[in-house]
Amino acid sequence: QNTAVNLAGVIVIFSMVSVSLVVLTGWAGQVSLGPVAFLAIGAAVGGAVTSRLGWDLAIALLVAGAVGAAVSIVIGLPALRIRGLLLAVTTLAFAQAVALYGLNQSDFGWWLPQGRLDRAPLLGLVPIESETQYYFFTLACLVLVMVMARRLRWSRVGRVMVGVRENERGAQAYGVNLVRAKLTAFAVAGFIAAFAGAVFVHHQRSLGIQPYATEESLAAFTMVVIGGLGSLPGAILGAVYVRGAQYFLPTELSFFVSGIGLLVVLIVW
DSSP: OHHHHHHHHHHHHHHHHHHHHIIIIIITOOOOSOHHHHHHHHHHHHHHHHHTSOOOHHHHHHHHHHHHHHHHHHHHGGGGTOOTHHHHHHHHHHHHHIIIIITOHHHHTTTSOOSOOOOOOBTTTBOOOSHHHHHHHHHHHHHHHHHHHHHHHTSHHHHHHHHHHHOHHHHHHTTOOHHHHHHHHHHHHHHHHHHHHHHHHHHHTSOOSGGGOHHHHHHHHHHHHHHOTTOHHHHHHHHHHHHHHHHHSOGGGGGGGSHHHHHHHHHHO
16 A cells, blocks of 8 residues: 555656646747756755755755756756757756766765655654655645646736747737746746655655656656646646556556557547
8 A cells, every 4th residue: 555655646746747847848838858857956955955954844845946946047048049859959968967967976975865864744743754644745745836837827927938939029029028938937847846856855765866867857748748738737637647557557558658659649639
């Protein structure tokens, strides 16, 4: 039972990563193939804040999100000049660099979290030690992210993002600052993905490397495409389909989450 609850928690966390892609790609039109890089950054920072500094997980989530937003802005600067496939390749290269070098304990072990991470009570009050308790904590984080994203979408900032995606020159004619609009999208997406990373590293109780491999970014992008690039509920459904099928379907049905199987699903869908 604990194993099933643990895997369900992973699905919830990757739903948050999918939401970050909805904001960046679905609404702002900036194609990114490196969302798991920011998941890794958030995991590294969040784990270091609690294990090395001894701060509360709630603070670690905010610090990780802030660092993710800052790094995402830096990565988003090329988006001011390049777009489409060139931007996608740039973000994919960044994801590869983070996976191979950024999480290398031999080079950055002086600040990366090491060993088993504790799950101290949140704010000293809310217990999150057991798998069931932590699962409900991840659900609460997903709800928080969904509320934030939905409010963003219907705010002026969200409408500006969509307007820039649809017609940059038209938006600029109405006084929209294109640089600010694009970088805001990168910052919000980076915050959400890194926030999810801090949740994820304490869910796994260690940093590791494999969960942040480059191919995981491609899987995350697939989740959003299946659910609909601009849909928040679709992002969750995509994560449930890809991760849920991978974890809970029998081996003989694994075809449906393979490359060809996903292509068939997209065509039928």
